[in-house]
Amino acid sequence: MTTTPAAPSDAARHAVTDDQLAELAAFGAATAYEASGLDCALDPAIRPVWKGARLVGRALPVRTHPADNLPLHHAVAQARPGDVLVVDGREELCGYWGEVLAVAAQQRGIAGLVIDGGVRDTVELEELGFAVFSRGVCVRRTGKFWPGSVGDPVTVAGVPVALGDAVVADADGVLVLPPSALAATLSASRARLDAEQEYLTRIRGGELTLDLYGFRE
Template structure:
């Protein structure tokens, strides 16, 4: 069942998912986070990591994000909250290699990431708020893995669903994924029909009139 949901999710872009989220009153898309390494849409289940400034108080030598990679499954996406304000990478090259070897779909960092050229050479998708050369060592550390994180203004839980592409990032709560997919597929089908009409010569003003503007209304959602 989960794989079927993921297959359906992977066929939809972030804009369509965002429109469906708007229609259902779910948190809006997160903007300002973009692909850094390879231009590839990613879709999957979330594995969360939370980072904090400073060094581990107990002297732990476990590197940030390693536990998330080890517990994630193929197709999962690591989501890292690095909102410390410290210019230090919440993700790097060895992590990209490890994640790729385990079959992860990509990583999304609310904050900086580094070793972007290495990730690009690997073909591993890194989405982040920004990039930096500065190491995490001595600057930031992991305080939680598997706990809720905040990306943009959205609270994201471990196991939620996410789609990211060049337009933005959209998170979907687990409990609402089937409802959202049904709405997104209706929207996608209607937009595809409108695109076909435009390419067939129908005036764009006519196509993008009431049919488009009212697409997300309750009346249109029920059809």
């Protein structure tokens, strides 16, 4: 079966602004997760495949058949600049993605890849500076027979993902936030960061965390 998935609508991609994404990237995954109050963190087994990889962008959800990467080729063709491919790879450790697809993705302005599955060519991915977060690294080959889906809602590593959701990923983890939660998350992130800076100043002045957080009996 090689039917091309229908192209996703662009309407949902505009719910999250570039300014919001830039601020989310500055806060990072750990602060944004705590501030969100949501169960929005992917399984921590999803890790960067090279040290220092980080990304932020709008989700383009993708679903594959196990060990078949044809949907990823369709997703690259249908993506818009700033999209992050967020892929339900069925936890399959195989070479869904490598250097060729990364170069193709960069030509389309794709911000990165998050996949619940395997990838390969990790040295080349780092040299390209293309951010990839995956369940593992594996050279096993893939087929190219099943179109899967591009743009339809999926669940990836335990978290629902819809077209246009905000994605932030760094060394601490991967988050997917719905647009409706982003303004509140950013506001709470600002407050949290201000409080942490005050605490750090006081700790450097000799105070103990037991006293700062009121943990003494």
